[in-house]
Amino acid sequence: MNKITVNFNLNGEPVTADIPVTWTLLRTLRENFELTGAKEGCGVGECGACTVLIDGESVNACLYPIPEIEGKSVLTIEGVAHADGTLDPIQQAFVENNGVQCGYCTSGMIMSAKALLEQNPQPSESDIRSAISGNICRCTGYVQIVESIDMATKTQNVKNPE
Amino acid sequence: MINYDYHKPAELADVFGLLEQHGAKAELIAGGTDVMVTIKQSNRSPEALISLRNLSHLSYIQKNGDYHIGALTTHRMLEQSELAQRELTALYQGASQVGSIQVRNVATIGGNICNAAPSADTAAPLLIMNAKLVLKSNRGEREVAIQDFFVGPSETVKEWDEILTEIIIPKPQGNFGSAYLKHSRRKAMNLPIIGVAVGLSVSKDSIITDARIALTVAAPTPIRVPLAEEFLEGKTLSDDLLKEAGALASSPECCSPRDSLRCEGWYREDMVRILIPRVAKEAVENVKK
Numbered sequence: 001m002n003k004i005t006v007n008f009n010l011n012g013e014p015v016t017a018d019i020p021v022t023w024t025l026l027r028t029l030r031e032n033f034e035l036t037g038a039k040e041g042c043g044v045g046e047c048g049a050c051t052v053l054i055d056g057e058s059v060n061a062c063l064y065p066i067p068e069i070e071g072k073s074v075l076t077i078e079g080v081a082h083a084d085g086t087l088d089p090i091q092q093a094f095v096e097n098n099g100v101q102c103g104y105c106t107s108g109m110i111m112s113a114k115a116l117l118e119q120n121p122q123p124s125e126s127d128i129r130s131a132i133s134g135n136i137c138r139c140t141g142y143v144q145i146v147e148s149i150d151m152a153t154k155t156q157n158v159k160n161p162e
Numbered sequence: 163m164i165n166y167d168y169h170k171p172a173e174l175a176d177v178f179g180l181l182e183q184h185g186a187k188a189e190l191i192a193g194g195t196d197v198m199v200t201i202k203q204s205n206r207s208p209e210a211l212i213s214l215r216n217l218s219h220l221s222y223i224q225k226n227g228d229y230h231i232g233a234l235t236t237h238r239m240l241e242q243s244e245l246a247q248r249e250l251t252a253l254y255q256g257a258s259q260v261g262s263i264q265v266r267n268v269a270t271i272g273g274n275i276c277n278a279a280p281s282a283d284t285a286a287p288l289l290i291m292n293a294k295l296v297l298k299s300n301r302g303e304r305e306v307a308i309q310d311f312f313v314g315p316s317e318t319v320k321e322w323d324e325i326l327t328e329i330i331i332p333k334p335q336g337n338f339g340s341a342y343l344k345h346s347r348r349k350a351m352n353l354p355i356i357g358v359a360v361g362l363s364v365s366k367d368s369i370i371t372d373a374r375i376a377l378t379v380a381a382p383t384p385i386r387v388p389l390a391e392e393f394l395e396g397k398t399l400s401d402d403l404l405k406e407a408g409a410l411a412s413s414p415e416c417c418s419p420r421d422s423l424r425c426e427g428w429y430r431e432d433m434v435r436i437l438i439p440r441v442a443k444e445a446v447e448n449v450k451k
Contacts, residue, residue: 001165004168043202044199044203045195045265057238058263058267060195063198064268065168067168067170068194070170115263134265136351
């Protein structure tokens with residue numbers, strides 16, 4: 001199997017790796033970098049469990065051909081908390097608000113929420129629902145997830161007053 | 163068996179060279195949200211994937227008289243374009259409803275058209291806008307009207323050595339407004355049961371001067387509905403008139419929806435009848451914006 005050398009930024013650190021060309025970004029994250037936060041659910045871009053941010057935009061890592069990652073910046077759930085271990089306001093809100101049940105969708109949900117809040121710090125409930133419409137959860141019925149993201153917008157704005 | 167070489171040319175000339183070299187054993191890939199799914203689900207791959215993602219000069223939405231949209235423009239760019247929302251409303255609506263944000267961030271309008279699904283959300287809007295598709299190859303360049311582009315499910319008139327580079331939308335005459343409705347069970351991550359796009363120009367005394375109707379999932383390819391369009395043109399806009407146009411468009415002379423996993427044909431027909439008046443009214447509303 002042909003391999004390709006890719007150089008990219010992963011959670012703030014420059015990385016280099018030799019990866020089979022047919023691998024996706026998801027497989028690379030999980031099997032090469034052992035970052036198992038992004039999950040494979042459907043594997044075909046329907047469920048959003050593999051959501052990561054590439055240059056700030058949410059993407060299904062399960063469909064992303066690894067050769068395309070050259071020169072890009074990838075943020076996964078493992079890079080969301082601060083270096084001292086303090087949780088991101090979105091993570092904290094999921095903890096406090098029971099936004100997690102089985103947890104399988106959570107990484108993807110938080111990454112979609114992260115992309116939303118970077119682009120729109122004060123989203124409406126409808127904005128939130130639309131932002132996570134590519135992330136499927138089979139446990140919660142979405143209510144606590146939407147409430148968690150809403151709570152995060154408030155705590156985030158308290159911490160970073162404009 | 164999945165085994166391919168992956169090429170990332172930055173210039174069109176290099177794409178043509180790679181196509182020559184690999185012939186029909188190569189496949190073009192842009193956002194990859196269709197190509198990668200097909201590879202995974204069939205567990206088979208072409209000999210080579212030729213990525214168009216690095217042809218970044220083909221990613222743009224411009225207006226200079228006509229509208230020019232680069233084939234590598236993502237659905238997300240269209241969704242976030244005020245120009246598209248204001249002046250290419252149906253296309254904006256179609257592009258905004260493809261897949262999820264994650265999909266729209268990478269999936270391109272060129273890919274949506276060349277994949278040629280009978281359900282493509284940008285196809286009906288582009289049909290009512292009389293879009294022209296620019297196809298380039300080593301042999302030269304040609305323009306194909308989108309009405310002539312689709313041949314069957316996943317089949318187009320594009321030759322193996324050609325690349326769709328640009329979509330040209332002629333500036334419409336008069337007070338043209340457009341709208342697209344995707345009828346589906348869920349609002350996100352779903353293909354349409356039926357897709358309806360309507361474009362209308364209405365004069366000050368309420369005469370319809372230009373009517374364009376397109377449907378997806380109503381036939382093996384996205385289609386225009388010329389009988390219903392001709393019926394509307396020259397008449398005075400009214401609710402009853404639009405209802406009659408809907409009934410005409412749902413007749414077997416105009417569309418032939420099939421039974422599928424997603425829905426049965428009779429329901430699709432009925433929705434064509436019901437939705438055309440609704441979408442037509444929205445198109446008229448969109449003129450006023």
